[in-house]
Amino acid sequence: MNLLSLLILHSLLLLLLAPLLPGIIAKTKAFFGGRKGAPVLQLYFDLNRLRRKGMVVSPTTSWIFFVGPLLAVAVPLTASLMLPFGGLAAPVRFGGDAILFVYLFGLLRFFTASAALDTGSAFEGMGAAREVSFSCLAEPAVLLVLLLLGRLAGSFSLQQMLAPQQLAVAWPAQGVTLGLALVTLLVVVLAENARIPVDDPNTHLELTMIHEVMVLDHSGPALGLIEYGSALKLWVLGGLVVQLSLPPLLPTDLAATTLLFIAGQLLLALLIGIIESVMARLPLPRVPALLIGSGLLAAFGLILILR
Amino acid sequence: MSLSMQLKNNSSLPLNDIHPLPVEEFASRLLHSVADGLRVSAYFARPRQEGQFDLICLLANDNSGKLQLLQTRISECFPSLAAQCPQLQLFEREVAEQFGLQPVGHPWLKPVRFERNWREEEAPAPLAGDFSAYRVEGEEIHEVAVGPVHAGVIEPGHFRFQCHGEEVKHLEISLGFQHRGLEKLLCGGPHKLSLKQIEAAAGDTSIGHACAYCRNLETLAGVQAPERAEALRSLALELERLANHVGDVGALSGDTGFLPTASYCGSIRGNILNLTAELCGSRFGRGLLIPGGVNFDLNPDECRKLLERLTVIEHEVNGALALFYDSPSVLARMDGVGILSAEIATELGLVGMAARASGLHRDLRLTHPGPADGDFIEMVRQKRGDVHSRALLRRREIAASFAMVRQLLQKLPDGDLRVALGPLQPNRLAVAMVEGWRGELVHVVVTDGRGKFDRYKLVDPSFHNWNGLAMALRGQQISDFPLCNKSFNLSYCGFDL
Numbered sequence A: 001m002n003l004l005s006l007l008i009l010h011s012l013l014l015l016l017l018a019p020l021l022p023g024i025i026a027k028t029k030a031f032f033g034g035r036k037g038a039p040v041l042q043l044y045f046d047l048n049r050l051r052r053k054g055m056v057v058s059p060t061t062s063w064i065f066f067v068g069p070l071l072a073v074a075v076p077l078t079a080s081l082m083l084p085f086g087g088l089a090a091p092v093r094f095g096g097d098a099i100l101f102v103y104l105f106g107l108l109r110f111f112t113a114s115a116a117l118d119t120g121s122a123f124e125g126m127g128a129a130r131e132v133s134f135s136c137l138a139e140p141a142v143l144l145v146l147l148l149l150g151r152l153a154g155s156f157s158l159q160q161m162l163a164p165q166q167l168a169v170a171w172p173a174q175g176v177t178l179g180l181a182l183v184t185l186l187v188v189v190l191a192e193n194a195r196i197p198v199d200d201p202n203t204h205l206e207l208t209m210i211h212e213v214m215v216l217d218h219s220g221p222a223l224g225l226i227e228y229g230s231a232l233k234l235w236v237l238g239g240l241v242v243q244l245s246l247p248p249l250l251p252t253d254l255a256a257t258t259l260l261f262i263a264g265q266l267l268l269a270l271l272i273g274i275i276e277s278v279m280a281r282l283p284l285p286r287v288p289a290l291l292i293g294s295g296l297l298a299a300f301g302l303i304l305i306l307r
Numbered sequence B: 001m002s003l004s005m006q007l008k009n010n011s012s013l014p015l016n017d018i019h020p021l022p023v024e025e026f027a028s029r030l031l032h033s034v035a036d037g038l039r040v041s042a043y044f045a046r047p048r049q050e051g052q053f054d055l056i057c058l059l060a061n062d063n064s065g066k067l068q069l070l071q072t073r074i075s076e077c078f079p080s081l082a083a084q085c086p087q088l089q090l091f092e093r094e095v096a097e098q099f100g101l102q103p104v105g106h107p108w109l110k111p112v113r114f115e116r117n118w119r120e121e122e123a124p125a126p127l128a129g130d131f132s133a134y135r136v137e138g139e140e141i142h143e144v145a146v147g148p149v150h151a152g153v154i155e156p157g158h159f160r161f162q163c164h165g166e167e168v169k170h171l172e173i174s175l176g177f178q179h180r181g182l183e184k185l186l187c188g189g190p191h192k193l194s195l196k197q198i199e200a201a202a203g204d205t206s207i208g209h210a211c212a213y214c215r216n217l218e219t220l221a222g223v224q225a226p227e228r229a230e231a232l233r234s235l236a237l238e239l240e241r242l243a244n245h246v247g248d249v250g251a252l253s254g255d256t257g258f259l260p261t262a263s264y265c266g267s268i269r270g271n272i273l274n275l276t277a278e279l280c281g282s283r284f285g286r287g288l289l290i291p292g293g294v295n296f297d298l299n300p301d302e303c304r305k306l307l308e309r310l311t312v313i314e315h316e317v318n319g320a321l322a323l324f325y326d327s328p329s330v331l332a333r334m335d336g337v338g339i340l341s342a343e344i345a346t347e348l349g350l351v352g353m354a355a356r357a358s359g360l361h362r363d364l365r366l367t368h369p370g371p372a373d374g375d376f377i378e379m380v381r382q383k384r385g386d387v388h389s390r391a392l393l394r395r396r397e398i399a400a401s402f403a404m405v406r407q408l409l410q411k412l413p414d415g416d417l418r419v420a421l422g423p424l425q426p427n428r429l430a431v432a433m434v435e436g437w438r439g440e441l442v443h444v445v446v447t448d449g450r451g452k453f454d455r456y457k458l459v460d461p462s463f464h465n466w467n468g469l470a471m472a473l474r475g476q477q478i479s480d481f482p483l484c485n486k487s488f489n490l491s492y493c494g495f496d497l
Helices: A003-017 A020-032 A042-051 A064-080 A097-118 A122-153 A158-162 A164-192 A220-245 A254-278 A284-306 B023-035 B086-099 B182-186 B194-199 B203-221 B227-255 B259-280 B300-325 B328-334 B342-348 B352-357 B387-410 B461-472 B478-488 B492-496
Strands: B005-008 B011-014 B039-047 B053-061 B066-074 B077-079 B102-104 B141-146 B158-164 B167-174 B428-435 B440-447 B453-459
Touching: A003 A064, A003 A220, A003 A254, A020 A042, A020 A220, A020 A254, A020 B259, A042 A220, A064 A097, A064 A220, A097 A122, A097 A158, A122 A158, A122 A164, A122 A284, A122 B141, A158 A164, A158 A220, A164 A220, A164 A254, A164 A284, A220 A254, A254 B259, B005 B011, B011 B203, B023 B039, B023 B053, B023 B066, B023 B077, B039 B086, B039 B440, B039 B453, B053 B428, B053 B440, B066 B077, B086 B102, B086 B342, B086 B461, B158 B478, B167 B461, B167 B478, B182 B194, B182 B453, B194 B203, B203 B227, B203 B428, B203 B440, B227 B259, B227 B300, B227 B387, B227 B478, B259 B300, B300 B328, B300 B387, B328 B387, B328 B478, B342 B461, B352 B387, B352 B461, B387 B478, B453 B461, B461 B478, B461 B492
Parallel strands: B077 B102
Antiparallel strands: B005 B066, B011 B428, B039 B053, B053 B066, B141 B158, B158 B167, B428 B440, B440 B453
16 A cells, blocks of 8 residues: 555544544443433534534634644644554654654643633633643653553554554563553543543533633634544544554454454444443542552553563 | 510411510520520511611521520611621621611621612612622632533522632622512512412422411411311422432532433433422422412322322432442542531521531421421431532432322321411511421511511521532532532522522
């Protein structure tokens, strides 16, 4: 496959399928609540609706206010290029791209928080403060996982670290370590995507929100970009988890692996839906404990392979 | 002759028997009674001729089941006792607002519900929410203002938080956005619309408020509602309690992010409201009560049907509640959040559910029973006063209410539905107190020489309890406010009147 068609296929997969994930999560939650729930395709409808709407923009805001929504889409899209999707190799790969991957999301966070502060709202300021304090704890956890994977693969490129062939060897040899890494990643996916137990994406209560409160002032197409961006982010970060858990039943066929990857993404959404249905949110002061704890799991995994 | 009058719930006194005390003695007796463990149930002014006012205080003794009435005569100003007796502070502010009287030495005099002074009918009404909030100073302090327009579909109210990081140093609650002038509308009554207006005093407590109103009128007319009517009233009251408690548990569940119970309880609450609708055609019990009795009856066949439906509902409720209260993550979310100590609850004069969750012995069904409360024996109480206590209290009260409803439906006494109501006795003061689902509803009425309402005073439990919420938030996480607020679930319009 040449680079151009790989690039197109890889991006299309992300851009077209990502909005399915929030739909599946919502449907799962509705099922557990004994409700019928919104259609699985609801986010597609919402995006189409928001696209056609006007925007209300506070006069206190500046250009920063619009950089947040733009980066919300641009960052996951760029970051995804470094991530293999099942059998589809990463279109962009180089030694150390894992670091870029992590800090692209750091960039997004910086601008989302800045856009929130730009509005001058007390709620959004609180949300921004919470977001950055909790990511301070989630970031080391991700880095530790990547360090661990890099050590196993002998390379610091996500393609090398997460290539099915590489993991097929690593799982039998270092299953415990990878298992710990998987748990850590799952917690980070929940935290970074504002899911329960860290955040509650369904609440309307500004005072308890973390992520949602930062985007309260965005409306119309800007809100659409943010909604779309968070679906993309869920797909990309979830992709790490899915890619890592694929290999033990590795088919040699690339297309089959890719289909398995997609199925894995949908299953992950189902899993997140189930987690959100069976547990309540953590009190905010306990969130750091969860994030630090998951970081420690990864650290422990690292010790296991370094001994 | 004792100068402080004793009376019981659902009784009345001739005004001539109430002797006004000198202001100093009024104050000292009031403070003395509160020190003895009595609490202020109502405190209000009644205009007399030419700038003279009667200041009336009703104190409840929860041990003896008696009510104590103190009265003094004032004009323009009266000594404030709020500093020594914090449960009076809101009442004194209310008196000051309604009649432009000056509580001398009040520690923090500010509007209650931005009501127009009753004596200045032409004056423009003050703007609700127009107040200068208390401020905590400091570089790291930030202020968060919430409302009056909220994100959810709820009533309007303004909340001002002074925060240090995530910690709330102080919460100031400013209400009055739904002030309708209910007490004033009732003057000169009973009017044709009075009962309707009372039913809307707090929409979720329609039956409770209507019940207190009807009993007051019956007392004043010297009649008693038939046994069957009182039993049906009790039935409706318990159904109201059930519906609200189940709805509250659902709302609490939603706020902890635990969706299954939130969805189930939302739908089950509707089923319980439908039982009330089966009884009288209105899900909230509007039109069920009438002074002298009730408007609707249940035949044995309907009773049996209601019992069958109740069994199904009880089963569903138990399932939904077990899911909620048996989830460790839910318990962890509620545990130790928003603690209101028994001391503070006593000092602020909290009533009802919130008071019982802090361990106070306050349930009118037991301490000041009404006509059909004879079978009520157990008072459900919790100790700790946190969100979990308030949630668990609801679960236990739900169980108790189911038992009561079943018992009432199984043996409804025979007899008439209503008695005719004659004219009201003139120049009397009557008191009716009902334990609504949220807490104590106090209605005090004073009739004039023609047997019309000269002054009708309503106290909704929310009037006392909003301060409890503000205190429970001290030193808490601001992110816990919605959960805490839901655990109290106070009425805005019941406060605003």
